[in-house]
Amino acid sequence: MTNLLTVDDLRITFPTRQGPSEVVRGVSFALGRERLGIVGESGSGKSQTGRAILGLTPPPGVATAKTLNFDGMDLRGASPAKWRELRGIRMSMIMQDPKFSLNPVMTIGRQLIEAARRTSGRAEARDRAMAMLEAVQIRDPARVFKAYPHELSGGMGQRAMIAMMLITEPDLLIADEPTSALDVTVQIEVLKILDRLVTDRGMGLIFISHDLRLVSSFCDRVLVMYAGRVVEELKASELAHAKHPYTQGLFKCLPKIEGGQRPLPTLQRDAEWAR
Amino acid sequence: MTITRPQTRRDWLLSDSPTSRKQARWGQNYRIWLALKANRLAMVGLWIVVILALLALFAPLIAPYDPLEGIGGLRGARLEPPSWTHPFGTDDLSRDILSRVLYGSRLTLLVVLLVAVIATPIGLAVGTTAGYFGGWVDVVLMRITDIFMAFPRLILALAFASALGPGIENAIIAIAITAWPPYARLARAETLTIRETDYINAARLQGASSLRILWGHVTPQCLSSAIVRVTLDMAGIILIAAGLGFLGLGAQPPQPEWGAMIAGGRRFIIDQWWVATMPGLAIFVVALGFNLLGDGLRDVLDPKARK
Amino acid sequence: MALIEIENLEVTFGSAGNLVRAVRGVSLSVNEGESYGIVGESGSGKSTVLRAMCGLAPVSGGVIRMGGQPLASPRNAAFYRTVQMVFQDPYASLHPRHTVDRVLSEPLAIHGFDNTEARIERALNEVGLGHGFRFRYPHQLSGGQRQRVAIARALILEPKVLLLDEPTSALDASIQAEVLNLLDRIRTERGLTYILVSHDLAVVAHMCERLLVMQHGLAVEELTRAELQARQAAQTYTRDLLTASEGYRR
Numbered sequence: 001m002t003n004l005l006t007v008d009d010l011r012i013t014f015p016t017r018q019g020p021s022e023v024v025r026g027v028s029f030a031l032g033r034e035r036l037g038i039v040g041e042s043g044s045g046k047s048q049t050g051r052a053i054l055g056l057t058p059p060p061g062v063a064t065a066k067t068l069n070f071d072g073m074d075l076r077g078a079s080p081a082k083w084r085e086l087r088g089i090r091m092s093m094i095m096q097d098p099k100f101s102l103n104p105v106m107t108i109g110r111q112l113i114e115a116a117r118r119t120s121g122r123a124e125a126r127d128r129a130m131a132m133l134e135a136v137q138i139r140d141p142a143r144v145f146k147a148y149p150h151e152l153s154g155g156m157g158q159r160a161m162i163a164m165m166l167i168t169e170p171d172l173l174i175a176d177e178p179t180s181a182l183d184v185t186v187q188i189e190v191l192k193i194l195d196r197l198v199t200d201r202g203m204g205l206i207f208i209s210h211d212l213r214l215v216s217s218f219c220d221r222v223l224v225m226y227a228g229r230v231v232e233e234l235k236a237s238e239l240a241h242a243k244h245p246y247t248q249g250l251f252k253c254l255p256k257i258e259g260g261q262r263p264l265p266t267l268q269r270d271a272e273w274a275r
Numbered sequence: 276m277t278i279t280r281p282q283t284r285r286d287w288l289l290s291d292s293p294t295s296r297k298q299a300r301w302g303q304n305y306r307i308w309l310a311l312k313a314n315r316l317a318m319v320g321l322w323i324v325v326i327l328a329l330l331a332l333f334a335p336l337i338a339p340y341d342p343l344e345g346i347g348g349l350r351g352a353r354l355e356p357p358s359w360t361h362p363f364g365t366d367d368l369s370r371d372i373l374s375r376v377l378y379g380s381r382l383t384l385l386v387v388l389l390v391a392v393i394a395t396p397i398g399l400a401v402g403t404t405a406g407y408f409g410g411w412v413d414v415v416l417m418r419i420t421d422i423f424m425a426f427p428r429l430i431l432a433l434a435f436a437s438a439l440g441p442g443i444e445n446a447i448i449a450i451a452i453t454a455w456p457p458y459a460r461l462a463r464a465e466t467l468t469i470r471e472t473d474y475i476n477a478a479r480l481q482g483a484s485s486l487r488i489l490w491g492h493v494t495p496q497c498l499s500s501a502i503v504r505v506t507l508d509m510a511g512i513i514l515i516a517a518g519l520g521f522l523g524l525g526a527q528p529p530q531p532e533w534g535a536m537i538a539g540g541r542r543f544i545i546d547q548w549w550v551a552t553m554p555g556l557a558i559f560v561v562a563l564g565f566n567l568l569g570d571g572l573r574d575v576l577d578p579k580a581r582k
Numbered sequence: 583m584a585l586i587e588i589e590n591l592e593v594t595f596g597s598a599g600n601l602v603r604a605v606r607g608v609s610l611s612v613n614e615g616e617s618y619g620i621v622g623e624s625g626s627g628k629s630t631v632l633r634a635m636c637g638l639a640p641v642s643g644g645v646i647r648m649g650g651q652p653l654a655s656p657r658n659a660a661f662y663r664t665v666q667m668v669f670q671d672p673y674a675s676l677h678p679r680h681t682v683d684r685v686l687s688e689p690l691a692i693h694g695f696d697n698t699e700a701r702i703e704r705a706l707n708e709v710g711l712g713h714g715f716r717f718r719y720p721h722q723l724s725g726g727q728r729q730r731v732a733i734a735r736a737l738i739l740e741p742k743v744l745l746l747d748e749p750t751s752a753l754d755a756s757i758q759a760e761v762l763n764l765l766d767r768i769r770t771e772r773g774l775t776y777i778l779v780s781h782d783l784a785v786v787a788h789m790c791e792r793l794l795v796m797q798h799g800l801a802v803e804e805l806t807r808a809e810l811q812a813r814q815a816a817q818t819y820t821r822d823l824l825t826a827s828e829g830y831r832r
Contacts, residue, residue: 041754042725154624183623183781184826191830210754217829253759255788257827258811263763264788267756291722292714299681299717473675476638477735481689482662491688495679 004172004204005031005053008067012048012228015060023061024048025228031172033202035195037219037236039212039250045228050174050208054093055083071171089118092165094158096177101161102149108133108160109145116167132163136193155186162193169201176208191218212239212250224250227274246273310575317571323564331380338374342531345369354547364549366539368529372553375531379554382532383561386447386516391505393451398458399501403493405459406466407485417463423456428511429518436524443532446525450515454508461504462497469496499576506569510562517558533558584611585649585775586635586743592643593627593634604630606799607644614742617769617776619790621783621823627799628779629670632745635777636667663693666736670748672728676720682706682731683716689739705734709764726757733764737772744769746778750785762789783827787811795820 012024024045029036040046052063053070055078068075070091078086095101103111112129120128133141136159149157158178165173175194179187195218197203209215215222216239224232224247232244242248249267287298288305311317330337345353345368355365363372405416423431435449469475470493478488517534519525526532528539533554540551593605605627612618622628633639635646637657646653653661669675676685686702695701706716709730720728729749736744749765750758766789769776780786786793787810795802795817803817815821825831 041756185623185822188826188830195830212755213829217831250755253756255759255762255782255784257784257787257824259787259807262788263766264759266759266763291718293717294714296681296683296717299683299719303719473669473671474677476636477667477669477675477732478677478688479638480636480662480665480667481735481739482659482692483688484692487692492677492680496677 003030003032003069004071006067006069007031007053008065010049010052010063010065010068012045012052012057012061012063014062023228024052024063027223027225027228027230029223029230029233031204031206033198033204034221035198035205035207035219037215037222038206038208038225039210039215039222040225041210041250043227044225046208046225047176049225050093050176050206053172053174053206054087054091056093088115088165088170089168090170091172091174092168092170094162094165094173094175094178096180102157102164104149106148107145108147108149108152108164112145112160112164112167115164119168128167129163132167133160136160136163136166137189138163155182155189158182158186158190159193162190166197170203172204172206173197174206174208177210178207179214180209180211187214213254216240229274231273244273245270307575311571314571314574316567317574320564320567320569320571323560324568327380327384327561327564330377331384334377334381338371338377340371340374342370342375342378343529354543354550356547357549363553364547366536366550367543372536372549375536376533376554376557379531379533379536379557380561382443382526382530383513383516383558386443386450387509387512387565389447390451390454390512391509393447394454395458395501395505397451398455399462399494399497401455402459402462402464403466403489403497406463407470407489407493413463416459420456420459423453424460426453428453429515432515432519433522433524436519441524441527443526443530446516446519449519450512453515454512457508458501458504461500465497465500466493469493500573503569503573503576506565506572509565509569513558513562513565585614585616586610586612586777587647587650588631588635588644589647590644591631591634591641591646593630593639594642595640604639604799605634608794608796608799608801609644610794610801610804612775612777614775615773616792617778617790619786619793620777620779620796621781621786621793622796623781623823625798626796628796629747630799631796632667632747632777632779635745636665659693662741663739664741665743665745666739666741667745667747668729668732668736668749671752672725672732673720673752675732676728678720681717681719682711682723685731685735686738689735693739695739701738705738708737708768709734710760724757725753726761729753729757729761730764733761733768737768741774743775743777746776748780749778751781758785765789783810783823795823 007030008028010024010027011022013020013022027049038046038049048057048061051057053068055075057063065076070086102108109129112132113125116125116128130141130145133144138144138156138159144152144156144160149160152160158181162178179190182190194205198205207215207219216236219236222234222236222239223230224244226246232242232247234242239247239251242251246267249265252265253267255264288302290298290302293299293302352361352365353369354367355361357364361371361373363376365371401416401420405413431453432449435452436446439445439448475488475492478492516525517537520532520534521538523538526535528535536554537551540547544551588611589609591605591608592603595602595604608627608631610618620628620631630639634641637655648664683702686705687698690698690701702716703713706712711727711730711734715723715727723731746765750761753761762785765776768774776789778786778789787807790807792804792806793810794804797819802819803815805815805820813824815824
């Protein structure tokens with residue numbers, strides 16, 4: 001299997017008053033046409049990793065890597081024109097909150113058509129926009145097509161955004177907590193859509209989340225990040241048998257419906273992990 | 276670890292775990308100061324304001340001549356252009372303009388300070404009360420505010436000043452009366468968001484009275500934007516005071532008020548340009564200083580503008 | 583005997599023509615020393631029930647009784663000494679310009695408690711924050727530490743009932759475990775009564791003996807912890823929630 005994306009020694013540095021601070025410290029991984037989960041707590045650098053792949057490290061942050069290779073292209077130092085060509089067409093990103101990613105004064109339909117026209121003609125774009133809305137399981141696509149973002153519920157808005165990100169049929173999708181703002185029952189629906197895209201279209205998916213249980217049930221492989229490093233990489237199905245004490249602790253400290261230890265085992269952080 | 280390092284005052288201020296209320300408060304103020312210090316333009320503004328304050332304070336020591344008495348009578352040094360003896364020149368009554376500008380800074384500072392001290396609390400009290408209680412309290416207070424805002428400020432100040440009679444004290448009162456409505460609007464808008472927050476709900480659940488919530492919880496949150504607004508308004512206040520002085524309703528002759536001095540120099544503006552220009556330059560520099568300082572303060576104090 | 587009884591509670595927001603019925607005829611009763619959970623998705627009205635109890639949401643129908651007596655409206659000082667609340671977002675529930683010291687001393691001053699110094703120190707120790715945290719501002723605290731301060735604030739008036747509105751949903755999993763353990767320990771030590779609102783079935787199953795499932799402002803069903811663990815839900819919606827909480831199934 002050829003790798004869709006190869007990342008080697010990714011480092012992201014932000015300048016602070018106390019000197020430069022490295023929030024991602026040498027992350028390496030390869031992604032095929034699969035579901036890769038990145039799990040970690042707040043401040044672990046998981047979101048910054050996702051952004052850096054799309055060249056979206058917010059200034060004054062600086063991202064460097066030994067290799068950052070997408071489908072045979074070196075993304076390091078890619079020109080703005082090159083990024084425009086890739087972003088939203090061959091690689092897309094879904095953010096946590098659809099409110100910040102949809103244009104509030106444009107109807108969903110127009111935004112979709114605008115995105116679709118980057119890869120196809122005017123007449124075709126409209127049909128594809130409608131088809132895409134259906135594909136993301138929106139029950140009344142005609143209504144949503146004419147609606148403004150504020151007229152949609154959270155779940156609908158998130159689906160509309162997923163439709164927008166996927167209309168160009170990207171090869172790589174980075175989803176940063178795509179379902180955290182959604183109710184659990186809606187969450188599963190959205191995951192089904194993503195799942196089908198990976199299985200049917202052979203898209204590569206990086207699923208960034210703090211929710212260990214969700215990631216382990218959804219992804220094929222999981223990277224566990226702690227303090228800017230990948231502390232463990234393992235098959236999702238084997239998460240319960242993780243070797244690193246951080247992963248183990250993270251898994252054990254979750255309360256369970258079936259009941260379990262009381263008090264809950266807490267995570268004893270070891271300074272060694274952050275080395 | 277037993278490595279004891281002599282604790283500097285800076286460490287004490289920036290400590291992450293202060294040991295007393297005093298240390299916590301000073302630490303907080305020191306952080307604001309550090310942030311302000313990093314803004315070069317704001318520091319220029321601060322220096323202008325500090326120098327203005329020092330000049331006003333030491334005007335009798337610095338000013339080379341008496342601001343009210345002409346030099347050598349009317350036939351003396353009348354309308355002399357700027358020179359080494361009179362750097363800003365002299366006016367039609369043979370008075371040294373530099374000395375008058377220096378003494379004038381006292382009046383300017385007095386006006387600015389008193390207006391800020393009178394108008395800001397009124398505006399904050401009206402705005403937070405209206406915003407917090409809502410309902411008819413809000414309607415009544417905000418309609419009164421609207422009435423004041425329906426007139427151009429200078430016109431309203433003019434009306435009050437002429438009703439109260441000319442003089443610097445009345446000018447101050449007139450300006451203060453016209454200056455508070457924007458603060459009330461600002462404070463009300465902020466209070467509307469603050470009153471819905473969970474920290475206000477938490478205070479309510481502790482049984483805190485409305486007065487306690489308004490004074491201890493809402494007002495401190497509105498204060499920083501009010502301070503920023505006042506600093507930015509200072510320039511406007513100076514200009515209105517100068518405008519009133521120019522129209523003869525502010526400080527009365529022979530008081531060296533900058534606006535009145537420009538008015539006096541109007542007659543000679545073509546041939547003896549310095550008479551009106553020097554106080555005009557003073558107004559310009561001081562107004563600019565307050566504006567720069569206000570901009571800097573906004574960056575530091577107002578979290579909304581920072582994002 | 584039931585300490586808290588809610589009968590046919592109705593909460594309506596908005597004005598005529600644009601009414602939102604957030605809570606529609608919900609009844610529940612909580613015994614003294616019990617931990618009771620309310621579970622639901624966003625818009626189910628679960629938090630509104632708590633807010634209505636505290637007088638933070640308008641009650642348009644029904645009765646809330648405490649110890650058999652209907653609650654006074656507006657709530658009085660005695661109520662606030664008995665019932666306290668911990669809010670969801672620890673970043674929004676602490677005043678950004680008040681130190682921890684001020685946050686804790688203010689309720690004591692309002693209710694005229696003596697021995698302020700000792701009480702503040704004890705409250706900080708109880709929630710696992712030492713003296714070193716007393717004079718910090720919220721921005722000098724992490725999310726978990728803020729939530730501990732919020733819990734200390736709720737406890738300092740020595741209430742009998744603690745209302746917990748998603749107390750850990752804004753926290754990382756490892757911090758959530760610590761805060762849940764803390765809440766659990768305090769309840770045993772002080773014999774408190776909890777009403778805990780959460781969207782997370784696992785959290786409620788861990789913390790509560792009984793729970794109410796809510797949807798669209800209506801009570802769906804009441805379950806005991808044992809019934810929940812055995813997945814004996816009568817209603818489809820509850821079963822959907824149970825399935826969804828297990829994660830993704832291919």
